[in-house]
Amino acid sequence: MARKISYQQAINEALAQEMRRDESVFIIGEDVAGGAGAPGEDDAWGGVLGVTKGLYHQFPGRVLDAPLSELGYVGAAVGAATQGLRPVCELMFVDFAGCCLDQILNQAAKFRYMFGGKAVTPLVMRTMYGAGLRAAAQHSQMLTSLWTHIPGLKVVCPSSPYDAKGLLIQAIRDNDPVIFCEHKLLYSLQGEVPEEVYSVPFGEANYLRDGDDVTLVTYGRMVHVALEAANNLARQGIDCEVLDLRTTSPLDEDSILESVEKTGRLVVIDEANPRCSVATDISALVAQKAFAALKGPIEMVTAPHTPVPFSDALEDLYIPDAAKVEAAVRKVIDAKRSAA
Amino acid sequence: MSQIHTLTMPKWGLSMTEGRVDTWLKQEGDPISKGDEVLDVETDKISSSVEAPFSGVLRRVVAKPDETLPVGALLAVVVEGEADEAAIEAVVQRFQAEFVAEGNADQAQGPAPQKAEVAGQLLRWFELGEGGTPLVLVHGFGGDLNNWLFNHPALAAERRVIALDLPGHGESAKALQRGDLGELAETVLALLDHLGITKAHLAGHSMGGAVCLNIARMAPQRVASLSLIASVGLGEHINGQYLQGFVAAANRNALKPHMVQLFADPALVTRQMLEDMLKFKRLEGVDGALRQLASGLAEGDTQRHDLRHVLAQQPALVIWGGKDAIIPASHAEGLDVEVLLVPEAGHMVQMEAAEAVNRSMLAFLRSA
Incomplete structure (x- = not known):
């Protein structure tokens, strides 16, 4: 039986194993060493939540603390990637993306295309996202849609410790820039993770539950919300198929369409804001390519079109939960009944 | 004289x-009757039937369909002879009052697989039972020691039984040198050395059968008997499309059509x-x-190695599922050994017809 470790330990292990395998892999970011190695400090921070803890001493000179300038160190990482290194830079909160967007959007994402394939940018940007930590509007966003919109980027959003390790190893070995999104509420999640090295391919959704009645498509932390709803609904005789996208770019269109063609009903669950989002994208895909299979309207369960509230009560209302997913599932089932 | 038995998860x-x-x-x-399939149970890993470990009359069904119960929980009461309802009720009441689920697997006590460097490479194996001439269980291509999960405990009732992960499989080291049957056989022999076993009964499934035959060829003095289940090496044919498709499949949709060929159901x-x-x-x-x-096992639909000449040296039992879609059951014909054919089972006959396979192997090993 595989041992159980946390999502956070799984990420740390993937980094360590890839750094051991490939000397060109290095880490750069704010507080990723976090005072480690300074006089009197042994291994202080290892990132704001300790994800890179212990790596500074294992890999001397390869875990670099950067000044508080996202533009500077993300730019340095992009440059290093074009010169044969494999940087894993850490954007502490995805909310800080604005400070380095040019480096990602206009540089890293474009090089391979603009230089006709003669340049590669094997960059990973790890970043923490998501609401639920009472961290208010500037430290709680989910910007997956923003990254997914940009051609030239790959966007990864693991939901489990197993996927976190395998997808991060895949990301580090990939020759394109990868945005690797980690939900802050998943870091303590425990799961079975092989000690051995493995990689999980991009663009391959994970079927977490088989069902004939409704397809639930989701990714990241919302996978757990969808599974909770599916378990509750199963007790009422409604069988949901739960698909975890794992990566929003590339997107596993085939699995989504195949499942909807079986169930005829789709509910998309997305923690991000709803406009121009992964949820709307998948809804459009299914409406275009599987319309004939649909037995009723598509439902989306998302955050509202507002910033993340600081009030505990409002933040709890803001984040999609199992009750909202169950209500949406009942709605698409009832839509079928009234149409029949 | 009556006896009230409890059937448990x-x-x-x-x-x-x-x-x-x-x-x-x-x-x-x-x-x-002892060995009858009484109910079907599904776990997150596998579905199978629960067989009665005793004979009698099913007097009380305690667990309802769709109910999820911990390991060891009461499923039913079976009575040998006579017992009135009050006596049965008393047994149920007492069982339920005393039953404590063993908790989650993390805390569960009990035997666990071991890992160690054997002849320079990491090997995992799992030992159950004690005494007698030990039995070693060798899984097939793409399998691991869990392929024996319905057999290992039953076989271990009468002797020490060791199931291993071959190199390249399970949680053993993945790197192979030559990547042939001889290398796998050498690994099993090295494990026997490591465990201080001079002579063992060998049982192999599919490719594992050919590994056992190779051990018998290389070191006949160390083999007490051979139990060969849907074994490679006993005839010409093998489903080459299965082998290639299984190796190439990288996702669920690609893998499923190959995996279903392993089972009759x-x-x-x-x-x-x-x-x-x-x-x-x-x-x-x-x-x-x-x-x-x-590539070492087959070329297209033809097996590369015929190991039938090894069979005469030790007592041997050959077991096949009649619906085997990987290696045809006709390979069991014409062999001068004891044969068990399970008509309704597929290639994974030791899982699909565990009780019949276990009974046959236990009887064979007692006499071998």
């Missing part, structure tokens, strides 16, 4: 903590079984190891 494999009651195959009042290939197989195939080194082994 079995434990299949190390990680099973609970099972869901699917269907009762026997009803209250039905007579039951395709419903046994669950979502979790596919996911577990994909997890194995994603481990670094597995793809290379499987490709090496597959």
Whole structure:
């Protein structure tokens, strides 16, 4: 039986194993060493939540603390990637993306295309996202849609410790820039993770539950919300198929369409804001390519079109939960009944 | 003279903590013989039937269909001879009052697989039972020691039984040198040395059967008997498309059509079984190891090695499922050894017809 470790330990292990395998892999970011190695400090921070803890001493000179300038160190990482290194830079909160967007959007994402394939940018940007930590509007966003919109980027959003390790190893070995999104509420999640090295391919959704009645498509932390709803609904005789996208770019269109063609009903669950989002994208895909299979309207369960509230009560209302997913599932089932 | 038996939720494999009651195959009042399938149980890994370990009349069905119960929980009461309802009720009451679920697998006490460097490479094996001439269980291509989960405990009732993960498989090291049957046989012999076993009964499934035959060829003095289940090496044919397709499949949709060929009942290939197989195939080194082994086993639909000449040296038992879609059951014909043919089972006959296989092997090993 595989041992159980946390999502956070799984990420740390993937980094360590890839750094051991490939000397060109290095880490750069704010507080990723976090005072480690300074006089009197042994291994202080290892990132704001300790994800890179212990790596500074294992890999001397390869875990670099950067000044508080996202533009500077993300730019340095992009440059290093074009010169044969494999940087894993850490954007502490995805909310800080604005400070380095040019480096990602206009540089890293474009090089391979603009230089006709003669340049590669094997960059990973790890970043923490998501609401639920009472961290208010500037430290709680989910910007997956923003990254997914940009051609030239790959966007990864693991939901489990197993996927976190395998997808991060895949990301580090990939020759394109990868945005690797980690939900802050998943870091303590425990799961079975092989000690051995493995990689999980991009663009391959994970079927977490088989069902004939409704397809639930989701990714990241919302996978757990969808599974909770599916378990509750199963007790009422409604069988949901739960698909975890794992990566929003590339997107596993085939699995989504195949499942909807079986169930005829789709509910998309997305923690991000709803406009121009992964949820709307998948809804459009299914409406275009599987319309004939649909037995009723598509439902989306998302955050509202507002910033993340600081009030505990409002933040709890803001984040999609199992009750909202169950209500949406009942709605698409009832839509079928009234149409029949 | 009557006896009131309690039928409880079995434990299949190390990680099973609970099972869901699917269907009762026997009803209250039905007579039951030891070995009869009484109900179907589903776990997150696998579905199978629970067989009665005793004979009698099914007097009380306690677990309802769709109920999920921990390992060891009361499923039914079977009575040998006479017993009134009050006595049965008392047994049920006392069982339920005293029953404590063993908790989750993390805390569960009990035997666990071991890992060690053997002849320079990491090996995992799992030992159950003690005494007698030990029995070693060798899984097939792409398998691991869990392929024996329905057999290992039953066989271990009468002797020390060791199931291992071959190199390139399970949690053993993935890198192979030559990647041929001889290398796998040498590894099993090295494990015997490591465990201080001079002579053992060998049982192998599919490619594992050919590994056992190779050991018998290389070191006949160390082999007490051979139990060969749907074995490679006993004839010409093998489903080459299965081998190639299984090796190439990188996702669930590609893998499923190949995995269902392993069983007579395709419903046994669950979502979790596919996911577990994909997890194995994603481990670094597995793809290379499987490709090496597959090319050494067959060319197209033809097996490369005929090992039938090895059979005469030790007592041997050959077991086949009549619906084997990987290696035809006709390979069991014309062999001068004891043969068990299970007409309704597929290639994974030791899982699909565990009780029949276990009974046959136990009887064979007692006499061998």
